[in-house]
Amino acid sequence: MNHLYFSLRMLRRDIRAGELRVLLMALVVAVASVTSVGFFTDRIQQALRLQANELLAADLVVTADHPIPEGYLAQARRAKLQSVMLFQFRTMVFAGNHNSLAEIKVAGNGYPLRGKVKITDAPLMLDREVQAVPAPGTLWVEEDLLRRLELNVGATLEVGARRFVIAHIITYEPDRSGGFFSIAPRILMHSDDLPGTGLIQEGSRVHYQLLVAGTPEQVRRFQDVIGTKLQRGERIIDVTDSRQEVKEALNRSNQFLGLAALVSVMLAGVAVAMASRRHVSRHLDNCAIMRCVGARQADITRVYTYEMLWLGLIAVLTGCVVGYLAHAVLIELLAVLFVTKLPAATLWPVVYGLFTGMVSLLGFAVPPLLHLQNVPTLRVLRRELGMLRAPTLSVYGIAIVCMVLLLLVQARDLRLGLFVLGGLVATIALLVGMALLMVRLLRNFTNGAGAAWRFGVANVARRARGSVIQVLAFGVGIMALMLLTLVRSELLVGWQQRLPPDTPNRFIINMQKDQLAGMQQFFSRQNLAVPQTYPMVRGRLTAINDQAVSADNYEDARTKRLVEREFNLSWAEDLQADNKLVAGKWWHKSARYDAQFSIEEDIAGHMGVKVGDTLTYDIAGETLRAHVTSVRKVQWDSFKANFFVLVPPGILDAYPASYITSFYLPDVNLPMLAQLVRQFPNFTVVDISAIMDKIRMIVQRVTDAVEYVFLFTLAAGVMVLYAAIQASHDERVKESAIIRTLGAGRRQLISGLVAEFFLIGMLAGVIAALAASLISFVVADRVLQIPFTFNPWIWLWGLLGGGVGVGLAGFLGTRGILNRPPLQTLRKAEM
Amino acid sequence: MTDSFVLSIEKLCKQVPSTDADDATPLTILQDISCNIRRSDTVAIIGPSGSGKSTLLGLMAGLDNASSGKIWIEGVDLFALSEDERARLRGAKLGFVFQSFQLLPNLTALENVMLPLEIGGRKDAQEVAASVLARVGLQKRLRHYPRQLSGGEQQRVAIARAFAPSPSLLLADEPTGNLDQHTGENVIELLFELHREQGATLILVTHDDNLAQRCQRRLELINGMLQSTG
Ligand SMILES: Nc1ncnc2c1ncn2[C@@H]1O[C@H](COP(=O)(O)OP(=O)(O)OP(=O)(O)O)[C@@H](O)[C@H]1O
Ligand SMILES: [Mg+2]
Secondary structure, rough: HHHHHHHHHHHHHHHHHOOOHHHHHHHHHHHHHHHHHHHHHHHHHHHHHHHHHOOOOOOEEEEOOOOOOHEEEEEEEEOOOOOEEEEEEEEEEEEEOEEEEEEEEEOOOOOOOOOEEEEEOOOOOEEEEEEEOOOOOOOEEEEHHHHHOOOOOOEEEEOOOOEEEEEEEEEEOOOOOOHOOOOOEEEEEEEHHHHHHOOOOOOOOEEEEEEEEEHEEEEEHHHHHHHHOOOOOOEEEHHHHOHHHHHHHHHHHHHHHHHHHHHHHHHHHHHHHHHHHHHHHHHHHEEEEEEEEOOOOHHHHHHHHHHHHHHHHHHHHHHHHHHHHHHHHHHHHHHHHHOOOOOOOOOOHHHHHHHHHHHHHHHHHHHHHHHHOOOOOOOOOOOOOOOOOOOOOOOOOOOOHHHHHHHHHHHHHHHHHHHHHHHHHHHHHHHHHHHHHHHHHHHHHHOOOOOHHHHHHHHHHHOOHHHHHHHHHHHHHHHHHHHHHHHHHHHHHHOOOOOOOOOEEEEEEEEEEHHHHHHHHHHHHOOOOOOEEEEEEEEEEEOOOOEOOHHHHHHHHHHHHHHHEEEEEEOOEEEEEEOEEEOOOOOOOOOOOEEEEEHHHHHHHOOOOOOOOEEEEEOOOEEEEEEEEEEEEEOOHOOOHHHEEEEOOOOOOOOOOOOEEEEEEEHHOHHHHHHHHOOOOEEEEOOOOOHHHHHHHHHHHHHHHHHHHHHHHHHHHHHHHHHHHHOOOHHHHHHHHHHHHHHOOHHHHHHHHHHHHHHHHHHHHHHHHHHHHHHHHHHHHHOOOOOOOOOOHHHHHHHHHHHHHHHHHHHHHHHHHHEEEEEHHHHHHHO | HHHHHHEEEEEEEEEEEEOOOOOOOOEEEEEEEEEEOOOOEEEEEEOOOOOHHHHHHHOOOOOOOOEEEEEEEEOHHHHOOOOOHHHHHHHHHHHEEOOOOOOOOOOOOOHHHHHHHHHHOOHHHHHHHHHHHHHOOOOOOOOOOOOOOOOHHHHHHHHHHHHHOOOOHHHHHHHOOOOOOOHHHHHHHHOOOOHHOOOOOOEEEEEOHHHHHHOOOEEEOOEEEEEEEE
C-alpha cells in the first residue's frame, strides 16, 4: 500500500469526521502562540538591542590605549560595516584669563552610528537631536564648561595650538558610558581638527576607539575575526557589556518574556497530549479492523505516524500564519509606544515554531500511537482486548525529554532552564500526590448527600486514575488563568516599582568635606530632601593574599579592566538598603573599627576573592592591607551611589577624599542646578535622567509585551481546559446513555454530571492555587528579585471559580447528549 | 494432500488460562478439532451458545493463536506465519463478516469497502468498491456514513467489504444475529448469491436451523468438541 497517500486520505477523513479537530486546534494554538511570541520577542529583542546599541553609539566598539591598528579599520570596511574612529583624552582648555580641565572627544563624520547627539544653543533651552559632529573649526561643549570659563555660545576657545568657535551646547551623548564619574566638562571636536591641535603626541594618554555598526550578521563576523587578533591593551565592547544597568534591564526582560513563552509551550504540550490520547483511543477499533482486512503492524505504525506528520505540517503552517498575523496585531497595538522602528522579523521564530509543533506533536502523540500496532486483531471479536492503558511516565518519556529540551531552548539560560525544570518536576510530583490523595479521600464523602452528588463523587473516586489526570489538566489550565490574572499584575507592578518615579536622576561628584554642610543647607533652602553623601577615595589594588596582581593574571577582558583601573573605595557604618550580604558578616557598630573590606559579589567572583582573603591597596602612595570580611550583592539599578569595595568608618580618614551623592531632581527645579554650580564651582553635576528615561521606557515596553504575550498563554490554557473536557466526553456519553436506559431521569443525570465536574473543578482549583503560589513565589524571589506577597484570594478563587467554571463547562459540553434519545447514543457508541 | 482443500484443520486445541486464581488448570474452549473443507463448499458451524463457535472461526481467520494443532489455508500453515504474514494472507484470501458489522464510523460506506482494497494496494479500489456496493444494492448510499444506514444496510456494506477483494474463503460469525428475520433472510440470500458468483468457500456460524440446512456441510460444536460432520 502507498502509506503516504493512504495516510493523507485518512487524515482528510478523520478531520472531516471531526476526529482530529481538537488535536489540530490545540496544535495550531500551540504553534501560533509560540510563533507569535517568537516573532514578537524576536523583534522586541532586536529593538531592545538597537536601543542598547545607542548607549554604545555603535553595535560594537574596539577600544585601545594605543592607536587602533590599520588592519581593524580595513577589516570593518571589507565587512561592509559603517565605522568611525574616536579619540578621547583630557587636556586644559583656555579662554582669556580662565582655564579648565576638559574631556575631549574627537569624532569623524558618521558619529554617532547609533542613537543621536542632543544639542541646544543656550543654557537650559530645549535641546534637539542631531546625528552629526561639529563642523571643522567649531566645537560643541558642555554647559558646565561655559559656566566655568564665563563664556557664551559663539565665543572662542583655545584647545592645544588651535582656536575654535563654540557652536552649540551639548546636552546628551549616547555613548557617555562610564561617564558617571567623568571629572571634567566634555567637548566634542571634528577629527579633521585634531592634527592641528598638536595634542596627540608620543606618551600622551589617549583612549582610542573604533565604532562599527551593521547587520547583526556582519557585526558578528567582524567580532569573530577581530576577537582573535586582539593585542595587549585592546578590547571589544559589545552591546551586552555596554552598561551594567542596561544589561540588567535587558537580561531581566529576556527572562520575563522567555518565561511567558515557556508557560504557553508547556500548556500546549498538555493540550496536545490529551487530544492525541483521545484520538488514539478512538482508533483502537479501526486498527483492529485494518489488521483484520490485511494491514501489517508496520503498515499501521507507518500510516498513523504519517497521518500525524501531515497533521503536524498543516498545524505548523497554519500556526505560523496565525502567529504572524497575531504578532502583526500586537505590533499594531503597540506601535505608538515604539518610537524607533521595529526591525523585520527573522526566520528563527518559524524554525522554532516548526520545532515546537513537531516536538509537541510527536512527543505526545507518538507514544500512544505505538500502542496501536499492538492492538490484537481479536479485538474485533472481543472488544475488551487491547484497551489503551493509562499513561505512564515511561510512555511520555520522549515527550518529557522534548519538553525539557524546549524549555532549555526557550529559557536561553541553562541555569534558569534547569531551575524552572527542577521546580516543575517537584511541583508535578507534589500535585500528582495531592490529587491522588484527594481523590482517595473522596471515597469517604459519599454518605449523607443527595443521590446526584453521591453518584458524582463515586464517579470521581471510581475512575481514580482518570480523575487524577483530569484534575491535573484542569489544574494546569486554571493555574495559567490565575497566573495571568491575579498574579501577573502583582508581579508586574512589583517589578515596575523597582524604578519608582523618584529614583535618583542626578549625581554630584567632586564635593569636598568642608562643602557638605553648605550643600545640605542649599538643598533645604530649596525645600528639597537633603541627599545622603558618600565619601570616595581612589586606590589601586596591588595584591591579593600578598600576591601581586596584574591584568595578565586574568583571562576575562572585563576582569583585566577592573584590575587595571583605579577603584573608588568608600566607607559606611551600615549596610545600604539596596545591598544584601551574601557571605561573611557586616561590621558590628563600634567606636573604633579594625581595617577590613566588604566587596561586591560580582567583582569578587571575577577576581576570585573570598571572605578571609587579604587585599592590598595603594592609596595616594600609601598601603592599606586588610581582610575581606563580607561579600555584598548590589542592586545596581537602584541608581544610588554604590561601591565595589567598602571599609568601616575611620579607616580612610587620613587619605584625601571627595564626596558623591545622588538625588532626584524634578524638572521644575531645573534652574536650581545653575545656582548650585555657581555657589560651588568645583561640583560636577552628572545628569542621568536621559538614561533613566530610556530604561524606564524599556521596562514599560517589556511590560506591555509580556501582557500581550500572556494572552496567548491564556489561549493555550483554554485549549487545555477544552481538551480536558473532551477527554472524558466519549466515556461519559456512553455511560449516561446506559444509565438512562436503566431508568435515570434527565435531571438526575445532569446533576450527577455537574456534581462530578464541580468536584473535579474544585480539586483542580486547589491544585492550581498551590501551583500558582509556588510559581509566583519563585518568579518574585528568584527572577525579579522583588518581595513576594502571598495572595490568599487565589485559594478562594481556585476553589469556587474552579468548581463553578468547570461544572458549567462540563454541563455545557455534555448537555447536547442528554437531549438525544439514549438509544441513538448507544448505537453510535456501539460502532 | 492438504492442497486439495481450501481449509484443513488438524487436532486444533484452544485453551485459555483460568481466571480463577486458585485453579491453575486452564479452561479448554476447543478440543481436538480436525476437518477438511473443500473449495467452494458452504459450511455451517452450529452449536449451543458458549460452545466455541466464534473462537473456532477466529482461529480459522488467524485472528488468534491456537494452543496446539494446525490450520492450513490453501496449503499454507497458518500458525507457521508471523502475525504480519497472517495479516497479508487475510488481505489476500480471507473475508470476514461480523455479527456487529464492525464498520468504521468515520468512513462512508464506499470508503469502508475501499479499505481492504487500499490496504492491498489496489489502484482501482474506488471503482471495485462502488461496483460491489452496487451489487449489494447500495449504489445510492455510497457517501453515507454507517450511522445513517439501517442495520441490514450496514451488514450489506460489511458483506461488500468482505467480498470486494474476491477472497477464496469467506467467514461469517452470525451475520444475521443482529437483524430481524426478513432482513436476515435477504442478507443470507446475498451471501449465497455472492458465493455462487465468486466461487468463494463460505463458512458461517449460525443458530438458525433453516440456514444451516441450506449449507452443503454442517459442523456441530458441543463443549468445544466437534460432534458430527455431515
Ligand atoms: N479469551 C478468552 N478468555 C476467557 N474465556 C474465553 C476467551 N475466549 C472465549 N472464551 C470462552 O470460551 C467459550 C466459547 O466462546 P465463543 O465466543 O467461541 O462461544 P460461541 O460458541 O461463539 O457462543 P455464542 O453462540 O454465544 O456466540 C465461552 O465460554 C467464552 O466465555
Ligand atoms: Mg459467538
